[in-house]
Amino acid sequence: MARIAVLGAGLGGVIMAYELRDVLGKGHEVVVVNKGTTYSFVPSNPWVAVGWRDKEAIEVDLAPVFGKRDIRLHPQGAARVHPEENRIELSDGASVSYDFLVIATGPDLAFDEIEGFGPEHHTQSICHVDHALQAKAAFDRLVKNPGPVIIGAAQGASCYGPAYEFTFVLDKALRDAKVRDRVPMTFVTAEPYIGHLGLDGVGDTKTLLESEMRQHHVKWITNAKVDAVEAGRMLVSELAEDGALKASHALPFSYAMMLPAFRGVPAVRGIEGLTNPRGFILADRHQRNPTFRNVFSVGVCVAIPPVGKTPVPVGVPKTGFMIESMVTATAHNIARLVDGLEPEAEATWNAVCLADFGDGGVAFVAQPQIPPRNVNWSSSGKWVHAAKIGFEKYFLRKIRIGKSEPFYERLALQALGIDKLKAVKIDEQA
Numbered sequence: 453m454a455r456i457a458v459l460g461a462g463l464g465g466v467i468m469a470y471e472l473r474d475v476l477g478k479g480h481e482v483v484v485v486n487k488g489t490t491y492s493f494v495p496s497n498p499w500v501a502v503g504w505r506d507k508e509a510i511e512v513d514l515a516p517v518f519g520k521r522d523i524r525l526h527p528q529g530a531a532r533v534h535p536e537e538n539r540i541e542l543s544d545g546a547s548v549s550y551d552f553l554v555i556a557t558g559p560d561l562a563f564d565e566i567e568g569f570g571p572e573h574h575t576q577s578i579c580h581v582d583h584a585l586q587a588k589a590a591f592d593r594l595v596k597n598p599g600p601v602i603i604g605a606a607q608g609a610s611c612y613g614p615a616y617e618f619t620f621v622l623d624k625a626l627r628d629a630k631v632r633d634r635v636p637m638t639f640v641t642a643e644p645y646i647g648h649l650g651l652d653g654v655g656d657t658k659t660l661l662e663s664e665m666r667q668h669h670v671k672w673i674t675n676a677k678v679d680a681v682e683a684g685r686m687l688v689s690e691l692a693e694d695g696a697l698k699a700s701h702a703l704p705f706s707y708a709m710m711l712p713a714f715r716g717v718p719a720v721r722g723i724e725g726l727t728n729p730r731g732f733i734l735a736d737r738h739q740r741n742p743t744f745r746n747v748f749s750v751g752v753c754v755a756i757p758p759v760g761k762t763p764v765p766v767g768v769p770k771t772g773f774m775i776e777s778m779v780t781a782t783a784h785n786i787a788r789l790v791d792g793l794e795p796e797a798e799a800t801w802n803a804v805c806l807a808d809f810g811d812g813g814v815a816f817v818a819q820p821q822i823p824p825r826n827v828n829w830s831s832s833g834k835w836v837h838a839a840k841i842g843f844e845k846y847f848l849r850k851i852r853i854g855k856s857e858p859f860y861e862r863l864a865l866q867a868l869g870i871d872k873l874k875a876v877k878i879d880e881q882a
C-alpha cells in the first residue's frame with residue numbers, strides 16, 4: 453500500500469487528489485495537506501472585485517467530498533517539506549510521511565519586491581479571494597469619488613490574462629455605475645507589447661487586445677518596470693528594446709490593481725535540488741523532480757523558463773487546462789511507479805483560455821503553450837462571456853461532486869482535438 457500526499461488544494465491539487473483516487477483505487481492512501489478546508493475558484497476573483505460574485509458562491513467545503521472519496525485532509529498547512537526524509541512538516545509541528553508527493557502549492561505573491569506595492573500598501577490584488585474583497589471596497593470608494601485608474605502586471609509577473617480581463621471588467625462596472633467618463637484608465641505591463649501574455653502572443657492577440665484597449669479608451673505603457681508606489685502615485689520606468697531607460701513616469705491614481713511577480717512558497721523555497729532560485733519546483737517532462745524522484749509537481753508552482761528574452765522580465769503563465777494536463781500526466785505516472793513501472797505520460801501543456809470582459813471577451817488556444825505551435829488561435833465576441841460563466845459553474849461542479857474529468861468532458865475534448873496527454877493515451881494506460 454502506497455501513501456500519496458498532495459500539497460495544496462487549489463485548482464491543481466484538488467483534481468490531482470480526485471485523479472489519483474481514480475487511477476489508484478482503494479488499496480492506496482491519498483492525503484491532502486492544505487491551508488484550511490475550503491476550495492476557492494481563483495478565475496472568478498475579478499468578478500468578486502466588482503461585486504458580481506459573492507465569496508461564498510465560488511467556494512467549496514472540501515471536507516464532505518473528500519470524506520466521500522476517501523481522501524484524508526490535513527488543513528493545518530505545511531511549514532516545510534523535507535524531501536530527503538519523505539516527510540511534510542505541518543504548521544502545528546505534526547508530520548505527514550509519504551511514498552510519493554505531488555506539490556501543488558500555487559504561487560507565493562511577491563508584493564514585497566516593490567516598495568509600496570500590494571494590498572497591505574497602495575495597490576489592490578485579485579490573486580486571492582480576500583484580496584478581491586478588499587479591492588471591491590476600494591472599487592466602491594472609486595465609484596463615490598472617481599479618478600485615474602492603473603491596471604496591469606509588474607515586472608516578473610507570469611499571469612497577464614487576468615490583468616486584461618480585470619481592465620475590461622472594471623471598465624464595464626464603471627460604465628454601469630455611470631462614472632466611466634470621470635475615470636482615465638492606463639494599463640501598465642512588463643510585456644514588450646500588448647497581447648504578448650507571457651507567450652509571445654497567441655494567434656493575433658496583439659491586434660485583438662490593442663483594438664479592445666482603443667475601443668474602451670484605455671491607454672497603455674509596455675516594457676514597464678514599477679519602481680515604487682506611493683499613496684496616489686506610481687513611479688514607472690519604461691524601457692527601450694535594448695533595456696535602456698526610454699521614459700520615467702509618475703502616474704497619479706485613485707485606484708490601482710496590479711498582478712505581482714510570483715515565486716515558490718516558503719515551505720519549499722531554497723531546497724537544493726527541489727527548486728530553482730525563485731522557489732519554483734524543478735520538473736522533467738513527466739512532472740517528476742530530477743533529484744527527488746518520488747516528488748512531482750503541478751500548477752503554478754512548476755518551474756518553466758520564459759519564452760524568450762524581453763527588456764523587462766516576463767514569466768510564462770500556467771493556465772487552467774495546462775494545469776489539468778499536468779495533473780493527468782502525474783496521476784498516470786504515479787500509478788505506473790506504484791505498479792513498478794517507469795513513468796511515460798507527458799502533459800501536452802496546451803493553453804485553452806477565456807478572458808471575460810463583462811459583456812464580451814477574448815478566447816485563445818495555444819497547442820502547445822510554448823511556440824512554435826500546432827494550433828495558434830484567438831478570437832473575440834460576446835460568446836466568451838457566456839462561456840466563462842459556463843466554465844465557472846462546470847469547474848465548481850466537478851470539485852463538488854469529486855470528479856476530475858467526467859466522460860462527457862473527455863468526449864468533448866476529443867471532438868475538439870484537445871488532448872491532455874502527449875505520449876500515452878489515457879485508455880492505453882488503464
Ligand SMILES: Cc1cc2nc3c(=O)[nH]c(=O)nc-3n(C[C@H](O)[C@H](O)[C@H](O)COP(=O)(O)OP(=O)(O)OC[C@H]3O[C@@H](n4cnc5c(N)ncnc54)[C@H](O)[C@@H]3O)c2cc1C
Pocket residue numbers: 459460461462463464465485486487494495496497498529530531556557558559578579611614717719750751752753770771772773775804805806
Ligand atoms: C486572478 C487570476 C485569475 C485567473 N483566471 C484564470 C482563467 O480564467 N483561466 C485559466 O485557465 N487560468 C486562470 N488563472 C491561472 C490559474 O488557473 C490559477 O492561478 C489556478 O488557481 C492555479 O492553480 P494552482 O493549483 O497552481 O494554485 P492555486 O489554485 O493557487 O492553489 C494553491 C493551493 O496551495 C495552498 N498552499 C499554499 N501554500 C501551502 C502550504 N504551505 N501548505 C498547504 N497548502 C498550501 C493554497 O492555500 C492553495 O489552496 C488565473 C489566475 C489568477 C491569479
